[in-house]
Amino acid sequence: MNINELVKNDLKYIWHPCSQMMDYEELKPIIIERGEGVNLYSYDGKKYLDVVSSWWCNLLGHCNKRISFAVKKQLDTLEHVIFANFSHIKAVELCEKLVKLLPEGLVKFCFTDNGSSAIEAAMKMSFQYHFQTGNSQKTRFMALTDAYHGETIGALSVGGVDLYSEIYKPVLLDVIRIQGPDCYRCPYGLNCKNCDAQCIEFANKSFEKWGDKTAAIIIEPLVQAAAGMKIYSPKYLAKLRGLCDKFNVHLIADEIATGYGRTGKMFACEHANISPDIMCLSKGLTGGYMPMALVITTKKIFDAFYAPYLEGKAFMHSHTYSGNPLACAAACEVLKILKDENIIENAQKKAVHFNNLIKEKFSSHKNVGDIRSIGLINAIELVEDKDTKTPFNPKLRIGYEIYKNALKMGLILRPLGDVIYFNPPLIIDKDDMDYAIDVAYQSLCKILN
Numbered sequence: 528m529n530i531n532e533l534v535k536n537d538l539k540y541i542w543h544p545c546s547q548m549m550d551y552e553e554l555k556p557i558i559i560e561r562g563e564g565v566n567l568y569s570y571d572g573k574k575y576l577d578v579v580s581s582w583w584c585n586l587l588g589h590c591n592k593r594i595s596f597a598v599k600k601q602l603d604t605l606e607h608v609i610f611a612n613f614s615h616i617k618a619v620e621l622c623e624k625l626v627k628l629l630p631e632g633l634v635k636f637c638f639t640d641n642g643s644s645a646i647e648a649a650m651k652m653s654f655q656y657h658f659q660t661g662n663s664q665k666t667r668f669m670a671l672t673d674a675y676h677g678e679t680i681g682a683l684s685v686g687g688v689d690l691y692s693e694i695y696k697p698v699l700l701d702v703i704r705i706q707g708p709d710c711y712r713c714p715y716g717l718n719c720k721n722c723d724a725q726c727i728e729f730a731n732k733s734f735e736k737w738g739d740k741t742a743a744i745i746i747e748p749l750v751q752a753a754a755g756m757k758i759y760s761p762k763y764l765a766k767l768r769g770l771c772d773k774f775n776v777h778l779i780a781d782e783i784a785t786g787y788g789r790t791g792k793m794f795a796c797e798h799a800n801i802s803p804d805i806m807c808l809s810k811g812l813t814g815g816y817m818p819m820a821l822v823i824t825t826k827k828i829f830d831a832f833y834a835p836y837l838e839g840k841a842f843m844h845s846h847t848y849s850g851n852p853l854a855c856a857a858a859c860e861v862l863k864i865l866k867d868e869n870i871i872e873n874a875q876k877k878a879v880h881f882n883n884l885i886k887e888k889f890s891s892h893k894n895v896g897d898i899r900s901i902g903l904i905n906a907i908e909l910v911e912d913k914d915t916k917t918p919f920n921p922k923l924r925i926g927y928e929i930y931k932n933a934l935k936m937g938l939i940l941r942p943l944g945d946v947i948y949f950n951p952p953l954i955i956d957k958d959d960m961d962y963a964i965d966v967a968y969q970s971l972c973k974i975l976n
């Protein structure tokens with residue numbers, strides 16, 4: 528099949544995720560043939576630098592030799608097995624390795640097959656825990672404004688980004704929404720580097736009012752990624768932990784985007800020195816190789832389900848592909864590579880360079896309102912007016928225009944609204960990062976000047 532036919536047939540059959548398909552009339556799907564390191568190569572011979580890690584999941588480069596080898600080896604041994612009553616070596620190995628890295632107390636692992644399903648499982652687990660420990664009145668969930676936790680009905684309910692959830696409101700759960708941190712437009716006029724997380728007062732109020740009815744609060748620790756890489760102080764997280772303890776509310780840490788070294792530490796919770804009651808992982812977990820997610824919890828929660836069968840206390844949650852051995856093999860290898868090659872520490876060394884370079888290049892531009900960074904995540908928020916922080920009219924689709932322009936120059940940006948960001952594989956080198964910054968800046972100037 529030639530390339531034009533491929534594109535034609537793609538459009539004939541495929542309903543792409545998170546897309547207005549009519550946009551594809553102008554910007555056709557790019558058919559990728561192969562990947563190598565931080566680059567993707569299309570059938571028409573173009574190279575694309577993947578600084579968004581193919582939706583934040585590619586951690587160690589495309590077609591990483593070690594992960595590929597581990598998956599191939601597993602493929603010839605065991606491809607899948609029912610995970611109820613059966614197990615396999617790679618699942619056990621993964622838990623043994625992870626338990627040493629996770630915040631203290633997270634020791635029981637529940638396997639699902641994507642991020643949203645992990646969120647669903649975490650919510651059900653929390654509710655059922657309270658139900659089975661004499662708190663059946665705890666039926667509500669709390670979440671922050673601008674949160675993103677996935678796309679299924681439960682996960683969308685706790686999410687707070689209207690772009691994804693607005694139209695479904697009539698069928699979503701009634702979630703207690705707490706105004707979350709907004710450090711660029713801080714209502715106290717403070718700076719997140721030296722504030723005392725004063726904005727916890729909104730959470731205080733909600734906990735006072737609804738704490739006794741609430742099973743769990745779910746948060747993205749430190750970075751509200753889909754909201755535009757909004758970064759907030761670890762102090763907020765620490766204070767939230769305190770509130771949860773006081774009101775017997777579970778803290779669910781959605782580390783699907785922030786885990787695996789994205790913030791400079793293995794898990795974002797480490798910046799605040801806290802342990803959540805439940806943690807969700809996915810994306811980087813398999814290095815972007817296989818769909819898998821984990822819901823990890825404490826012995827305390829696990830024990831509330833542990834009873835003679837006829838008491839009906841089991842967690843009856845399941846997914847067909849739970850604990851898939853291919854995914855587990857990839858995930859085990861990812862942890863080995865992180866350790867052997869000192870990936871997170873090395874990424875952190877590069878991070879300073881990238882951040883300085885981005886600030887140098889972008890900060891004086893008249894439409895760059897905010898530059899924020901943590902680990903290798905760097906985000907640039909574009910505004911119409913820097914002084915008033917007034918956003919552009921979303922109808923202008925500034926971010927999308929910049930995206931299209933950068934694509935022509937071989938860079939995959941995929942901005943979140945008018946927030947351009949870099950969230951590259953942790954192995955990216957200085958040359959590639961310099962190139963990405965350069966192309967992003969040129970694209971921005973082309974559209975805005």
Ligand SMILES: *Cc1c(COP(=O)(O)O)cnc(C)c1O
Binds near residue numbers: 677752753785
């Ligand atoms: C991507 C993401 C999810 C959803 O994961 P899927 O695998 O896409 O369902 C949930 N929470 C956060 C923070 C994410 O970034």
